[in-house]
Structures are given as structure tokens and as C-alpha cells.
Amino acid sequence: MSLIAKSRVLDRIDLAILDELQKNGRISNVNLAKQVNLSPSPCLDRVKRLEAEGFIEGYFAKLSEQKLNQSLLAHVQVSLVTSNTSVFKTFKEHIVKTPQVVECDMVAGGYDYLLKVRVSDMNEYRKVLGDLVDIPGVGTHHTYMVIEKVKEDTGLRIDL
Amino acid sequence: MSLIAKSRVLDRIDLAILDELQKNGRISNVNLAKQVNLSPSPCLDRVKRLEAEGFIEGYFAKLSEQKLNQSLLAHVQVSLVTSNTSVFKTFKEHIVKTPQVVECDMVAGGYDYLLKVRVSDMNEYRKVLGDLVDIPGVGTHHTYMVIEKVKEDTGLRIDL
DNA sequence: AGAAAATACCGCAGAATATGCTGGTTTAAT
DNA sequence: ATTAAACCAGCATATTCTGCGGTATTTTCT
Numbered sequence: 001m002s003l004i005a006k007s008r009v010l011d012r013i014d015l016a017i018l019d020e021l022q023k024n025g026r027i028s029n030v031n032l033a034k035q036v037n038l039s040p041s042p043c044l045d046r047v048k049r050l051e052a053e054g055f056i057e058g059y060f061a062k063l064s065e066q067k068l069n070q071s072l073l074a075h076v077q078v079s080l081v082t083s084n085t086s087v088f089k090t091f092k093e094h095i096v097k098t099p100q101v102v103e104c105d106m107v108a109g110g111y112d113y114l115l116k117v118r119v120s121d122m123n124e125y126r127k128v129l130g131d132l133v134d135i136p137g138v139g140t141h142h143t144y145m146v147i148e149k150v151k152e153d154t155g156l157r158i159d160l
Numbered sequence: 161m162s163l164i165a166k167s168r169v170l171d172r173i174d175l176a177i178l179d180e181l182q183k184n185g186r187i188s189n190v191n192l193a194k195q196v197n198l199s200p201s202p203c204l205d206r207v208k209r210l211e212a213e214g215f216i217e218g219y220f221a222k223l224s225e226q227k228l229n230q231s232l233l234a235h236v237q238v239s240l241v242t243s244n245t246s247v248f249k250t251f252k253e254h255i256v257k258t259p260q261v262v263e264c265d266m267v268a269g270g271y272d273y274l275l276k277v278r279v280s281d282m283n284e285y286r287k288v289l290g291d292l293v294d295i296p297g298v299g300t301h302h303t304y305m306v307i308e309k310v311k312e313d314t315g316l317r318i319d320l
Numbered sequence: 321a322g323a324a325a326a327t328a329c330c331g332c333a334g335a336a337t338a339t340g341c342t343g344g345t346t347t348a349a350t
Numbered sequence: 351a352t353t354a355a356a357c358c359a360g361c362a363t364a365t366t367c368t369g370c371g372g373t374a375t376t377t378t379c380t
Contacts, residue, residue: 018223025185025219028337042358044339057222059185063178063316067215070316075235075267075274077304095311104311107235107304114235114304118316144237144267144274151255151264156223156230156278188366199330204368326377336367346357 010055013038015158017046018055022155025059062154069120075144076115076129080137083111087137094135100128170215173198175318177206178215182315185219222314229280235304236275236289240297243271247297254295260288 016036033043050056065071080087095104103116119125133141176196193203210216225231240247255264263276279285293301
């Protein structure tokens with residue numbers, strides 16, 4: 001017997017459930033069941049299983065960036081001067097503590113980072129960038145201020 | 161009387177509701193009410209109002225990128241050769257049609273774009289990039305492949 | 321300051337939904 | 351062909367949703 005946890009194969013119904021929940025996270029189970037041509041009980045069973053198996057990580061409300069005054073977005077490319085462990089540790093600690101940095105990816109060879117920064121206005125951005133470049137070990141940086149959002153797909157692609 | 165739709169000021173309870181729903185989008189109304197020290201009725205009233213006023217844009221299930229085999233992420237910087245309207249139109253049409261491109265921001269002066277591409281593996285990425293560079297008007301491009309996700313905050317910042 | 325109005329809150333009741341259980345059916349493997 | 355496993359529908363109970371009426375608190379106007 002294999003020690004690897006078996007990952008059940010998803011059938012068409014499971015995929016339809018995921019696709020629907022990804023678009024409408026608060027749909028009632030009875031309506032979800034109708035949507036996927038199932039009666040409520042087995043539908044709920046499947047949802048519970050998809051949650052337990054980790055296919056569904058959670059449910060979240062999407063809030064309005066405009067209404068909550070956080071509609072200015074910038075991508076910042078940052079290079080560290082060395083791959084030194086303590087330099088990275090300091091950098092990461094700062095990033096985690098800075099709430100305006102909503103995303104941080106290590107890219108390419110290991111010294112480069114791409115940050116996504118969400119702020120209310122340029123003044124706030126200036127402060128965030130000022131703090132960022134003061135971190136020891138931070139070398140070059142370049143800001144890509146977002147002018148227009150052309151596309152944004154939050155969900156994953158589901159092939160039904 | 162003003163024709164501007166009045167935007168009610170959010171009090172501490174509204175912010176607490178938004179903060180909770182952003183973390184737990186499927187919490188029951190009775191539990192949400194307990195969380196914010198309210199009885200269910202006014203709590204539901206507030207949620208409905210926050211939805212109607214656009215503070216809450218929707219509810220979504222977050223699916224597992226790993227489990228659904230879409231865990232390879234790349235940021236791609238693309239420059240168009242001109243700001244020509246039809247060039248941009250063609251570019252945008254391609255982007256919208258390509259499901260692997262999950263995000264596309266126009267940045268800086270107007271010819272540069274930052275794409276976020278989500279694929280299952282390098283082979284798929286190669287195809288996506290190949291199609292991308294074949295679009296007429298696309299000039300230089302540079303790929304930042306994500307090695308490690310250092311931080312990811314989906315929600316907005318709420319100051320309670 | 322005092323009265324009137326508006327707003328927000330609570331608790332209750334009927335309707336809808338969630339959830340566990342049972343039994344019957346299909347599917348897969350031996 | 352037989353057995354085992356998985357799946358599905360329907361029912362019963364518990365929970366939750368949701369609208370309504372009454373009360374308290376805050377706001378506004380005189």
C-alpha cells in the first residue's frame with residue numbers, strides 16, 4: 001500500500017462546483033446543487049470533500065479598492081546587492097511588516113524581487129519607497145506605476 | 161439637495177465587518193454578529209448595505225494553485241513598438257483571450273505592460289510566450305520567473 | 321434646552337437552508 | 351457473477367436567514 005496520500009481525480013461535477021464557487025462563493029448549497037444537476041446532499045458532500053482535500057483553500061469577500069481608497073498600484077523591481085542570508089532576512093522582515101506591500105516574489109537568479117504595492121496616493125507611495133531603499137543591502141530599484149488595469153482574473157482556469 | 165450619491169462614513173463596526181468578511185467570506189450572519197458585538201438583524205442590515213453601496217464587490221472561493229496544477233508563475237514585461245491604437249487593440253484582444261494571462265497592467269508612459277502569467281509548467285509557458293511575441297507590434301519583452309513567493313496579501317488593509 | 325424626527329438596535333416568528341442518516345442504485349474489481 | 355465500494359436521492363432535525371414591530375439612542379430644528 002502506498003504511503004502517498006491519494007488525490008482523487010476530479011470529475012466533471014467537481015470541476016463545475018469549483019468553477020461556480022470561485023465565481024460565487026456565497027451561493028447556497030441548494031442553488032449550487034441545481035447548477036450542477038445534483039440534489040443538495042451529494043452536492044454538499046462534494047463541497048465538504050473538496051474543502052477537506054485542499055482544493056478549496058477558503059472563502060473571501062472582495063472589497064472595493066476605490067471605495068476603501070487604495071486604488072493606486074505600483075510594481076517595484078528591487079535588487080539586493082548580495083545573496084547574503086542576513087541581508088535577505090532583514091529585507092523579508094521589512095516586507096512582511098509593510099502592509100502596503102501586498103505581494104512579493106523572488107524572481108530569476110535569486111537577488112531580484114518584484115513587489116506589488118497598494119497605496120492611496122503618491123504621497124504614501126513616496127514614503128513606502130523611501131523606507132524600502134533605506135533597508136541595508138537594497139541596491140537598484142525601478143518603479144512601474146500602473147496607469148490602467150487591462151485585465152484581472154482572480155480565479156484559476158477550470159477546463160470543464 | 162445634492163445629486164451626488166452620498167457615501168456614508170464607515171464606523172468601527174462596518175470596518176470590523178469588512179475585515180472579517182474579507183478573511184472569512186462564508187461566516188454565518190449569527191457568528192459575524194457575535195464577532196462584531198451586534199445582534200444578527202442589524203448586522204445583516206449592515207452587510208446588505210455594504211454590498212449595495214459597493215464596498216463589497218463579491219464573494220469568491222480561493223482554489224489551490226498546486227492542486228489544480230497551475231503553480232508556475234511568471235511576470236512578463238512587454239513593450240509595444242508604437243502607441244498606435246490598432247496595435248494596442250490587437251494586443252489587448254490577444255491578452256483577454258489568453259486564459260494563462262491572469263493580470264495585465266499598463267505601466268509608465270503608455271507602451272509598457274506588465275503581465276502575470278499562470279501556467280502548469282515551462283512547456284506551457286513557452287507556448288504562451290511564443291504566441292505573445294507573434295502579436296504584431298510587440299517589441300522587447302523580459303520574463304521574470306517566480307522562484308519563491310515571499311508574501312501574498314489578498315485582502316485590503318483595514319484600519320480598525 | 322427641549323421636542324420632534326430619524327436612525328439604529330434588539331427579539332421574535334415564519335421561511336429557507338444546512339446537515340446527518342437511511343436505503344436504494346450504479347460502478348468497479350475480483 | 352458476486353462482492354465491495356462509491357454515489358445519489360429523500361427525509362428529519364437543527365441551524366440560519368430575513369422581515370417586522372417595538373424600543374432606545376442619537377440627531378436636528380426651533
